[in-house]
Amino acid sequence: MINKTKTLPLKRVKEPFKKNFKRNYQLYILLLLPVAWLLLFKYGPMYGLLIAFKDYEISKGILGSDWVGFANFDKFFHNYMFGKVIRNTLTVSFYQLIASFPFPIILALALNSTRKKKFGKTVQTLTYMPYFISVVVLCSIVIQFLSPRMGIINEMIRFFGGTPKDFMADPNMFPHIYVWSGIWQSCGWGTIVYLAALSGVDESLHEAAMIDGATRFQRVRYIDFRCILPTASIMLILNAGQIMNIGFEKAFLLQNQLNKDTSEIISTFTYNVGFATAVTDFSMATAIGLFNSVINLILILTVNKISKKLSDTSLF
Amino acid sequence: MKAKKINVSSRDKIFYFINDLFLLIALIVVLYPIIYIISSSFSSPNAVSTGKVVLFPVDFSLEGYKAVFQHDGILTGYANTIFYTLAGTSVNLIMTVLAAYPLSRKDLKGRKVITFLFTFTMIFSGGLIPSYLLNSNLSLINTRWVMFLPTAINIFNFTIAKNFFENNVPEELYEASQLDGCNYFRFITGVVLPLSKSILAVLALYYAVVHWNSYFEAFLYLTDESKFPLQIFLREILILNSTENMDPSALAARQGLADLLKYSLIVVSSVPLMVVYPFVAKHFNKGALTGAVKG
Numbered sequence: 214m215i216n217k218t219k220t221l222p223l224k225r226v227k228e229p230f231k232k233n234f235k236r237n238y239q240l241y242i243l244l245l246l247p248v249a250w251l252l253l254f255k256y257g258p259m260y261g262l263l264i265a266f267k268d269y270e271i272s273k274g275i276l277g278s279d280w281v282g283f284a285n286f287d288k289f290f291h292n293y294m295f296g297k298v299i300r301n302t303l304t305v306s307f308y309q310l311i312a313s314f315p316f317p318i319i320l321a322l323a324l325n326s327t328r329k330k331k332f333g334k335t336v337q338t339l340t341y342m343p344y345f346i347s348v349v350v351l352c353s354i355v356i357q358f359l360s361p362r363m364g365i366i367n368e369m370i371r372f373f374g375g376t377p378k379d380f381m382a383d384p385n386m387f388p389h390i391y392v393w394s395g396i397w398q399s400c401g402w403g404t405i406v407y408l409a410a411l412s413g414v415d416e417s418l419h420e421a422a423m424i425d426g427a428t429r430f431q432r433v434r435y436i437d438f439r440c441i442l443p444t445a446s447i448m449l450i451l452n453a454g455q456i457m458n459i460g461f462e463k464a465f466l467l468q469n470q471l472n473k474d475t476s477e478i479i480s481t482f483t484y485n486v487g488f489a490t491a492v493t494d495f496s497m498a499t500a501i502g503l504f505n506s507v508i509n510l511i512l513i514l515t516v517n518k519i520s521k522k523l524s525d526t527s528l529f
Numbered sequence: 530m531k532a533k534k535i536n537v538s539s540r541d542k543i544f545y546f547i548n549d550l551f552l553l554i555a556l557i558v559v560l561y562p563i564i565y566i567i568s569s570s571f572s573s574p575n576a577v578s579t580g581k582v583v584l585f586p587v588d589f590s591l592e593g594y595k596a597v598f599q600h601d602g603i604l605t606g607y608a609n610t611i612f613y614t615l616a617g618t619s620v621n622l623i624m625t626v627l628a629a630y631p632l633s634r635k636d637l638k639g640r641k642v643i644t645f646l647f648t649f650t651m652i653f654s655g656g657l658i659p660s661y662l663l664n665s666n667l668s669l670i671n672t673r674w675v676m677f678l679p680t681a682i683n684i685f686n687f688t689i690a691k692n693f694f695e696n697n698v699p700e701e702l703y704e705a706s707q708l709d710g711c712n713y714f715r716f717i718t719g720v721v722l723p724l725s726k727s728i729l730a731v732l733a734l735y736y737a738v739v740h741w742n743s744y745f746e747a748f749l750y751l752t753d754e755s756k757f758p759l760q761i762f763l764r765e766i767l768i769l770n771s772t773e774n775m776d777p778s779a780l781a782a783r784q785g786l787a788d789l790l791k792y793s794l795i796v797v798s799s800v801p802l803m804v805v806y807p808f809v810a811k812h813f814n815k816g817a818l819t820g821a822v823k824g
Contacts, residue, residue: 230638233636233638234638236636237634237636237637237638239712239713239714240630240631240634240637240713241631243627243630243631243713243714243717244627244628244631244632244643246624246627247624247627247628247682248628248643248646250624250681250682251628251646251647251650251682253663254663254678254679254681255650255654255655256646256650257655257663258654258655258656258659258660258662258663259653259654259655259659260655260659261655261658261659261660261662261663262655262656262659264658264659264662275662319551320552320555323548323551323552323555324552326544326545326548327545327548327549327552328545329549332549332552333552335556336552336553336555336556338807338810339556339559339560340555340556340559341806341810342559342563342803342806343559343563345738345742345799345802345803345806346742346799347741347742347744347760347763347798347799348742348744349742349744349760349763349764349767349768350763350767350795350798350799352767352768353763353764353767353768353791353795354562354566354795356767356768357767357791357792358562363577363578363579363580363788365565365580368580397558397559397562400555400559401559428538428540428541428544429540429541429544429545430540430541430544461745462744462745466764466768480657483656483657483658484657487657487658487661488749495658495662498657498658499656499658499659502655502656502657502658502659503656505656506653506654506656509652509653510652510653513652514652
């Protein structure tokens with residue numbers, strides 16, 4: 214996904230469209246299906262965004278419902294949950310951004326430095342595995358392990374003479390559970406991009422450093438680490454563009470009545486407003502979604518611009 | 530480092546020792562939960578519910594697996610998930626190639642605009658409710674189609690494929706095959722796809738993982754139990770603790786068996802991806818990375 218900014222493009226001789234079309238018409242035929250799909254399933258919903266500015270009633274349809282301007286946004290901003298969901302979303306995402314960032318880097322450096330190549334490959338392959346576990350299974354593992362009745366964590370606490378604790382019922386524990394289970398699941402997978410960067414490190418740098426008497430640790434510190442620093446900063450910047458974009462599934466599956474104080478984030482709140490309350494409000498739920506999408510868009514574009522300026526590397 | 534002849538200084542020996550120790554600890558931290566789950570799944574109901582399992586199975590038994598395969602919902606879910614994964618991944622691959630190959634051709638007019646239309650949806654989308662309304666208007670709700678039509682192309686994967694084609698399928702190849710009287714359709718099936726096996730394997734894995742683990746679409750759109758994928762049943766049993774379809778012989782054994790069933794179920798539902806993954810892993814270096822990093 215990382216594009217280097219283009220150097221001078223080759224100037225092509227201008228070709229009349231008709232001639233070009235005659236040569237390439239088959240390509241346009243191939244594109245018909247994907248473009249139709251794109252317009253229907255990706256741009257179709259954007260038309261539905263209109264109801265964020267309307268008082269949507271199913272009987273009247275999207276066009277027929279009455280315009281209400283920004284009333285739905287107003288309702289959200291004055292909702293008693295507004296401050297809470299924003300705060301919860303930002304807490305979880307910032308925590309995740311900072312805490313999960315160093316682990317793949319350290320693991321990748323260690324994997325790259327080991328002299329036991331077979332052992333390194335095994336560790337690499339095995340640490341990828343949790344990535345393939347579904348969110349439902351991950352959340353159930355977390356709940357099982359933390360269970361006060363039979364969970365292994367509480368068994369250990371009991372073994373060392375402590376008192377068992379119902380972690381899932383404690384709102385203060387939710388961000389920790391969310392973030393650390395995520396680190397367990399994706400740390401190994403996250404090394405892929407760094408290992409790719411490390412494979413591009415110039416061997417002659419290492420050889421020169423060895424002749425100068427550098428220890429292996431110094432070589433990791435001053436050569437390997439320096440070489441993946443640009444990749445690391447790009448990853449950090451790109452992740453920062455996602456801070457308002459915490460997915461629905463995991464938070465929803467780890468949520469219960471007792472930890473809702475910290476586990477209700479923007480996406481779960483949108484779902485609840487749209488589907489899971491006594492009086493569902495499609496218009497307000499759409500407004501919340503649109504509000505979130507616009508913030509995401511601004512964040513990503515900003516972050517992309519910063520990344521382009523700093524390192525010539527950008528997403529688009 | 531292939532410097533076998535160079536003497537390793539004692540300081541470096543300590544470094545290598547600590548480094549390998551660190552890797553070992555990382556491995557244990559990642560693997561322990563998995564081993565614990567597998568061991569528990571092969572233990573007796575009583576050993577599981579009294580927390581006797583620490584590392585190895587206690588009172589080896591297959592009760593948990595028996596319970597899993599007697600559960601109607603799980604079997605239905607398994608069959609449905611296999612169908613959604615196979616059908617969905619096929620649709621994904623076809624649609625992704627159809628979009629990515631033409632747009633990888635630099636001489637195609639309008640290529641930039643169409644590519645932008647695709648990538649823009651990665652950073653801005655209609656969101657939950659408008660998508661729901663659309664699928665509802667298209668009468669897709671509670672049909673199997675809803676499990677793979679709206680997600681037919683993943684824009685991220687599309688970009689990987691497009692970059693791969695740009696870098697690995699030279700335009701001259703088409704010109705050469707055109708001289709031999711080959712049209713685009715035959716060119717793609719006969720030349721492009723065989724050249725792109727590694728990226729196709731990687732994309733197939735990416736897509737298959739998403740379908741196998743997909744939960745939200747089914748949760749939102751499906752109401753018939755006969756169409757539910759595995760993940761929906763998993764949530765009911767693993768997270769919501771509903772075990773009403775089970776047939777436990779004694780009341781005391783009920784809780785134990787319910788606990789045990791969860792571990793066996795986790796294993797049964799996750800094994801297929803773990804088995805497939807190593808076969809695709811060797812393509813990662815070739816496929817995923819050349820596609821992802823554009824030189």
